[in-house]
Ligand SMILES: [Zn+2]
């Protein structure tokens with residue numbers, strides 16, 4: 001899993017940072033890409049990457065502010081125009097369906113693939129053999145969700161070469177060994193499965209929060225995550241402004257990361273009032289509270305874990 | 306008046322051409338800018354120009370396809386966020402109101418200026434002392450309009466220096482001379498007004514068509530225009546494709562320009578199938594039928610007349 005930032009600004013597009021969108025790339029894991037949020041011109045940003053719109057399987061919307069959704073109708077249309085035929089599901093707060101359907105109907109956009117729209121509430125919004133997605137409500141004036149993407153642990157692999165080297169013949173026993181059972185061979189040997197299986201691989205966890213004030217729900221969603229993506233619309237000095245506008249400061253984001261004991265924090269949704277030169281200061285403010293921390297920029301790609 | 310192209314592509318955004326939008330700059334004439342169409346990321350394109358969103362007074366939508374309207378909600382919101390307080394009016398085919406209102410309501414966008422939305426039909430859609438805007442229905446499968454922007458003729462100016470030089474004393478007579486009346490002075494002289502007023506200035510006319518097949522309405526809207534902006538989604542060889550998709554070829558655009566006796570033709574809405582290298586060929590096809598003709602590119606600015 002890798003996270004590719006497509007837009008890292010706040011509120012309105014600026015030359016250096018587009019409005020919010022991220023691509024969670026899971027090409028090895030499931031041959032698919034998921035988007036989180038889709039601000040205006042997300043499809044334009046994608047033109048500058050190797051992402052293929054037809055690979056986008058799911059889009060998770062954190063909240064309905066324009067800087068997080070106005071790119072959705074265009075992206076959905078272009079995915080069809082460019083030959084996407086696989087189903088796509090959009091998850092988001094109630095209201096997302098009316099917005100998307102009105103835009104597609106008004107524009108006579110006829111998608112060549114099945115589009116599903118799921119209006120979410122707190123709890124598990126998707127689960128399959130690979131991953132579980134949980135949503136929790138944050139504190140942003142309007143409904144704003146954070147999403148926790150938790151891959152399932154991968155069972156250990158059978159070390160076939162080692163089994164053969166030790167003259168353990170292939171057959172149904174292999175399956176039992178893989179499942180961790182002690183088995184007895186025809187020649188009388190008793191086989192402890194442990195040396196013949198690799199360690200199980202814990203699934204990676206990434207938490208991406210919508211716009212929010214500091215809140216307990218954020219901490220809960222981020223608990224132990226390999227990567228936490230947290231908005232930091234304001235610097236440490238602007239706590240009152242952050243509170244008034246239902247946003248967070250650098251330090252508040254770092255405090256949540258520390259309490260949730262995440263492995264890495266990435267700050268995004270950076271106000272255009274902060275110039276490139278001021279960014280190192282923003283990182284410093286957060287790093288005084290939690291490390292490792294970095295600040296996102298458009299087209300930054302991070303491995304998860 | 307100058308016309309600034311903000312997006313000159315067809316259907317979906319490409320790296321070299323964004324989807325459709327144009328700015329009709331009338332800063333000297335009325336201190337305002339009007340937009341024609343507003344595809345996704347029009348506000349992003351504006352970031353690379355000197356246009357101020359608060360100067361945008363009116364937006365004319367030719368038709369409701371996504372590549373002509375999906376930038377509207379974001380632009381309206383950002384204009385407010387960036388301090389626009391003057392009223393703005395959007396003109397467009399029926400359906401534009403529901404689209405804009407749903408997008409603004411869903412996103413909790415509260416504009417700090419009065420927004421008016423006028424769903425148009427054929428005929429005069431706006432008129433004041435400076436200009437008349439007429440809309441006519443084209444041939445594009447869905448309702449698609451062309452707009453004719455016709456400035457009013459400017460009356461001749463009174464040549465005050467010349468009047469004084471000829472010892473004609475200031476007073477109510479000046480007004481009558483300006484109005485073209487022959488007057489008699491107290492000293493008995495009879496004054497022919499003609500030498501004391503400059504020639505009236507004919508208003509400039511620009512016609513911008515929405516997507517369309519070749520049709521009589523296009524010709525009528527363009528009659529005698531100083532500048533005709535016509536879509537040319539396809540090259541001369543693709544007339545059947547143009548017909549099937551309700552678009553025009555280079556040659557069809559030029560034929561309309563010739564029949565309407567316009568002064569200049571500018572081709573736009575160019576499909577991304579045509580590379581930069583193929584553009585001179587597109588211009589040549591049109592030029593065989595009508596000249597002067599040129600092909601638009603993003604950020605091209607043309608004087609009108
Ligand atoms: Zn936001």
Ligand SMILES: [Zn+2]
Nearest residue numbers: 316370372516
């Ligand atoms: Zn179009």
